[in-house]
Structure formats: structure tokens, C-alpha cells
Amino acid sequence: MAKIDLSINTDLARTILSGFIRSEIHRVGFQHAVIGLSGGLDSALSCFLAAEALGPENVLAVCMPYRSSSPESLEHAQLVIDALGVRSVIIPITEMVDPLIERDPEMNAVRRGNIMARARMIVLYDQSEVFKGLVVGTGNKTEILLGYTTLYGDSACALNPIGDLYKTQVRQLAGAMGVPEPILTKAPTADLWQGQTDEGELGFTYAEVDQLLYLLVDQRYSPQDCVAAGFAPDFVQRVVERVRRNHFKRVLPPIAKLTNRTVGYDFLYLRDWGT
Amino acid sequence: MKLKIALAQINTHLGDVPRNLQKHLALIEAARSQGADLVIFPELSLTGYVLQDLVSTVALSPRADDPIFGQLLQASQAIDLAVGFVEEDSRHRFYIAAAYLSQGEVIHIHHKLYLPTYGLFDEGRFFAWGDSIAAFDTRFGRMGMLICEDFWHASPPYLLWLDGADIFLFMSSSPGRGLSSAPRLESARWVEQLVQAYANLFTAFVAHANRVGYEDGLHFWGGSMVFDPDGVLLAKAPYVDEGLTFAELDLHQLHRTRARLPLLRDERTALVQRELDRILKRASQANR
Numbered sequence: 001m002a003k004i005d006l007s008i009n010t011d012l013a014r015t016i017l018s019g020f021i022r023s024e025i026h027r028v029g030f031q032h033a034v035i036g037l038s039g040g041l042d043s044a045l046s047c048f049l050a051a052e053a054l055g056p057e058n059v060l061a062v063c064m065p066y067r068s069s070s071p072e073s074l075e076h077a078q079l080v081i082d083a084l085g086v087r088s089v090i091i092p093i094t095e096m097v098d099p100l101i102e103r104d105p106e107m108n109a110v111r112r113g114n115i116m117a118r119a120r121m122i123v124l125y126d127q128s129e130v131f132k133g134l135v136v137g138t139g140n141k142t143e144i145l146l147g148y149t150t151l152y153g154d155s156a157c158a159l160n161p162i163g164d165l166y167k168t169q170v171r172q173l174a175g176a177m178g179v180p181e182p183i184l185t186k187a188p189t190a191d192l193w194q195g196q197t198d199e200g201e202l203g204f205t206y207a208e209v210d211q212l213l214y215l216l217v218d219q220r221y222s223p224q225d226c227v228a229a230g231f232a233p234d235f236v237q238r239v240v241e242r243v244r245r246n247h248f249k250r251v252l253p254p255i256a257k258l259t260n261r262t263v264g265y266d267f268l269y270l271r272d273w274g275t
Numbered sequence: 276m277k278l279k280i281a282l283a284q285i286n287t288h289l290g291d292v293p294r295n296l297q298k299h300l301a302l303i304e305a306a307r308s309q310g311a312d313l314v315i316f317p318e319l320s321l322t323g324y325v326l327q328d329l330v331s332t333v334a335l336s337p338r339a340d341d342p343i344f345g346q347l348l349q350a351s352q353a354i355d356l357a358v359g360f361v362e363e364d365s366r367h368r369f370y371i372a373a374a375y376l377s378q379g380e381v382i383h384i385h386h387k388l389y390l391p392t393y394g395l396f397d398e399g400r401f402f403a404w405g406d407s408i409a410a411f412d413t414r415f416g417r418m419g420m421l422i423c424e425d426f427w428h429a430s431p432p433y434l435l436w437l438d439g440a441d442i443f444l445f446m447s448s449s450p451g452r453g454l455s456s457a458p459r460l461e462s463a464r465w466v467e468q469l470v471q472a473y474a475n476l477f478t479a480f481v482a483h484a485n486r487v488g489y490e491d492g493l494h495f496w497g498g499s500m501v502f503d504p505d506g507v508l509l510a511k512a513p514y515v516d517e518g519l520t521f522a523e524l525d526l527h528q529l530h531r532t533r534a535r536l537p538l539l540r541d542e543r544t545a546l547v548q549r550e551l552d553r554i555l556k557r558a559s560q561a562n563r
Contacts, residue, residue: 005455005456007455007456008454008455008456009454009455009456009457009458011458012454012458012459012460013454015514015515016451016454016494016515019489019494019515020489020492020494023488023489024489024491164492266328267328268327268328269327269328269329270289270325270327270490270491271491272289272489272490272491273289273290273329274288274289274290274291275288275289275291
């Protein structure tokens with residue numbers, strides 16, 4: 001297979017993305033950012049970018065462990081907080097989510113994971129009001145395209161600086177910005193149960209799928225072109241189908257059109273309207 | 276003769292014309308106080324770029340009795356101006372437009388000819404297509420103005436060249452895209468190569484004013500620049516940052532360059548017309 005180079009100029013990415021955070025927060029009258037810091041790579045990078053954009057004193061990192069969360073996650077989040085000097089708070093979600101989870105002894109891991117992700121969203125948006133800051137997102141391009149995210153959970157945010165970077169690019173930029181080594185090198189995980197890893201759950205590696213998505217999305221290859229480029233046909237098919245099936249997570253819910261002017265169809269303004 | 280150009284590389288407030296006007300007036304005054312003869316603003320500098328349904332609410336008429344243009348025309352008593360705006364014509368069509376103002380008069384209006392309506396662009400949905408192109412005389416020589424996508428097509432700069440333009444004013448709101456390991460975005464590389472190529476091909480001065488700032492997730496990359504008739508870079512604004520960048524044009528360079536390289540003298544316009552007629556005739560026959 002031909003080598004597909006996903007490497008980026010990190011200085012350029014850093015300048016554009018920190019400027020984006022600054023612009024999109026300041027122009028609507030805010031000074032602060034709120035970020036859910038999981039101990040993983042994506043939220044660490046978002047936190048580094050926000051601290052650079054706004055100053056660390058204007059960033060609140062919120063750690064939201066559940067009782068089964070790995071202690072390592074909290075330790076790694078603390079490494080980020082210490083490295084940047086951002087403000088931080090630990091708000092465990094166990095007492096919020098357990099009563100709901102315990103109502104159904106049959107509840108599976110997907111449901112539990114979704115409840116946890118949405119509980120964290122509630123905490124973040126509450127802290128957003130307390131700290132008078134906007135919630136900065138932590139979803140990367142790979143998981144957005146694959147739909148490897150909880151709708152209205154970890155995908156909920158006011159702005160997302162890293163959503164156009166594939167996971168492998170997130171790692172490159174995070175390394176360039178000084179995200180602590182243990183976070184850079186550990187296996188990505190949603191940390192919903194012990195031993196869970198993204199790549200184990202997805203069934204392929206980020207290195208593989210990022211290259212395929214780059215051809216499909218960025219380079220507009222057809223699935224057949226991707227197979228010709230050396231990707232296994234069943235892998236291509238699975239990814240193509242997954243991207244399509246999860247599109248609902250990437251758009252606002254459709255509104256049934258009745259009038260001559262309807263939000264989403266012919267009432268069109270950027271969010272930055274008037275600013 | 277010298278012409279000192281100021282490139283006003285600005286961010287804008289989306290749809291807030293009075294606030295954008297204040298920024299224009301402040302930069303015009305700053306450029307004037309630093310001895311500039313002409314200040315060039317980017318595409319849609321008075322309105323912002325992704326206007327969508329704001330188009331009809333920000334449209335202007337470039338006349339002295341328009342409250343916005345009245346102030347710009349007043350400012351043009353001291354220094355020539357090229358500004359970007361939305362024009363509403365007498366039949367209520369809306370154009371992406373550029374105005375050249377000098378000594379209290381509107382010297383020329385250009386309507387954007389090519390409206391990109393693909394990829395991240397949706398201009399054709401919201402704007403009318405410009406339908407004419409002409410160079411115009413200024414107190415510094417004959418100029419031509421084009422807006423962004425216009426100069427992605429070779430014909431508009433070519434027509435302006437044949438119509439006598441020796442100084443090209445290009446105005447853009449170019450969204451940044453194409454991040455790779457290279458030190459600049461692909462969009463920056465494309466535009467910079469194009470702009471320099473026109474200076475070389477037409478042995479003319481080319482100034483390009485681009486925007487900075489953000490609109491939602493779009494980032495405008497700046498990097499405004501001026502090339503001389505030899506294709507030599509005279510000035511370049513930084514990427515990302517707002518500000519004025521000055522370039523002093525020695526207009527006699529046109530004489531020296533064209534003495535060395537008489538591309539304009541040798542341009543075979545009759546051949547172009549003859550062959551274009553043949554090609555278009557053949558195309559229309561093929562479509563029958």
C-alpha cells in the first residue's frame with residue numbers, strides 16, 4: 001500500500017486553533033473555557049490549546065470520575081493541570097448516575113456508557129454557568145466520522161478546536177505542544193470498563209482507519225479506489241457504512257417544513273452573526 | 276512616479292456594517308498619516324464574508340447620499356480607497372462588489388464575475404453574477420480590480436490587461452484550508468502562486484489584500500502581498516494578524532521591465548479572437 005502521510009505542520013495548526021478558541025469565545029462576550037479533562041489525549045490537547053488561547057487562569061478543567069474509572073485517568077488529568085496551571089475541579093459522577101443504572105440490573109455497557117457521558121455533559125454545562133465559560137469540545141475527526149461518541153454526551157460543546165484533526169494528527173500536535181508523555185503513549189480508551197480500549201472496541205487501529213478516512217473523505221476516493229489503493233474490501237465496507245449510519249450524530253435534528261421560512265433550510269445564518 | 280500602497284488586512288464583524296466602517300476609517304487615517312496614497316481592503320470588507328441571509332440587510336448603494344459611502348467618499352478626499360461591500364442595484368439584485376474611491380468620487384465599481392458555489396462556498400445561492408469587466412483610470416495610472424474567484428480564472432486578469440490595466444488590485448476573503456506538513460496552508464500556496472504568476476505574465480504590479488479572522492470555524496489566512504512587474508515580492512503581510520502593510524511602487528519599473536520583456540507588445544489579440552471565435556463556433560455546432 002502507498003504511504004499516506006497524515007503529518008501536519010504543528011506550528012500552523014496551533015496558531016489557527018488557538019486563534020479559533022480565542023475568537024469564538026471572546027466575540028460572544030466570554031473570557032473563560034470549561035473542558036472535561038478525562039486523562040486522555042483529546043481532552044489534554046483541547047486543554048493545552050485553550051490555555052494557550054485564553055491564558056491558563058481562564059480555563060477550568062473538570063475531572064469527572066466514575067467509581068469504575070481507572071485511577072490512572074485522574075492521575076493523567078492532574079499531569080495536564082499541573083503542566084498548564086489551569087484551574088481545576090473534581091466532580092465525581094457516581095452518585096449522579098448509579099441510581100439510574102441500578103434501576104435496571106440488565107443494563108448493558110453501552111447504556112451505562114451513554115448515561116455516564118451525558119451525566120458529564122450536565123456537569124460541564126453546569127460548570128459553564130458557574131465559571132461563566134464556554135464548553136470546549138474534545139472530539140476528533142476520526143471519532144466524529146465514525147460516530148464513536150455519545151450524542152448529547154461527550155459530543156456536546158460550544159466549539160470544537162480539534163474536530164478536523166484525525167486521531168494520529170491529534171497525537172502529533174499534542175506531542176508538539178508538550179502534552180505529558182504517559183498520555184501520548186497510552187492506548188486510547190473511553191474508560192467505561194476495565195481494560196476497554198478504543199481500538200479493541202472499534203476492531204481496527206487509528207493508524208489504519210485514519211489513512212482510510214483520509215482517502216475517503218479528504219481525497220474523495222470511492223470505496224473501490226480505496227480497495228485499489230490496498231485496503232481490505234471488508235474493512236472499507238465496514239468503515240463506509242459506519243460513517244453513513246452515524247451521520248445523524250453530525251447534524252441537527254431535521255425540522256418538518258411547513259412555512260415559507262424554516263430554521264435549517266431557508267433561515268441561514270452563521271452562529272457568529274452580528275459579532 | 277511613486278505609489279505608496281497600504282494593504283488593510285482586517286478582521287470584520289459579520290453583518291455589522293457601522294462597526295466595520297469605523298475600522299475602515301481608523302485604518303484609512305493611519306495609512307494616510309504614514310504617507311500612503313491608496314489603501315486596499317479585502318473582499319466584503321464592510322460586511323464580512325459568510326453573509327447568507329444577511330445579504331439583503333447589509334447591501335449598500337455606492338453614492339454620496341448613502342450614510343456609509345458618504346463617510347468613505349469624504350475620507351477619499353485625502354487618500355484613494357478600494358473597499359469591498361454588497362451592492363444592491365436599482366433592480367434589487369445583490370452583488371459582491373468592490374469600489375474604487377478617489378477625491379470624493381466613485382471612480383469604478385466591479386461586480387464579482389465568478390461566484391464559487393461548491394465545496395465550502397455558496398455564493399451563487401445568495402448573489403447575482405457580475406457581467407462586465409473594465410480597467411479604469413486613476414491619478415496613479417490605469418488599474419483593474421478583481422475579487423477572489425475572479426482571478427482563479429485566467430480570462431478576467433487577461434481582459435483587464437488588454438484593457439490597459441498596469442496595476443491590479445485583487446481583493447479576497449480566502450478561507451484557510453489544506454493543512455499538511457508544509458509551513459503554509461494549501462489555500463495560501465495556491466493564491467500566492469497565482470498572484471505572483473499574474474505579475475510575471477502581465478509584467479504588471481499586482482496587489483492582493485486578504486482577510487484575517489474567523490467566521491464560525493472558517494479561518495481567513497491573511498498574507499496580503501504586492502508584486503512588481505518582474506514578479507518580485509515588494510511586501511507581504513503576516514499570516515493571521517490584522518494590520519497595515521505598506522509597499523512603495525516605483526511605477527517607472529513598468530518601463531524597465533517591458534523594455535526587457537515586451538510581452539504586452541507581442542500579445543497577439545487578433546489571433547486570440549480568431550481562435551476563440553472558431554472554438555466557440557465549433558462548440559456551439561457540437562451542441563446542436
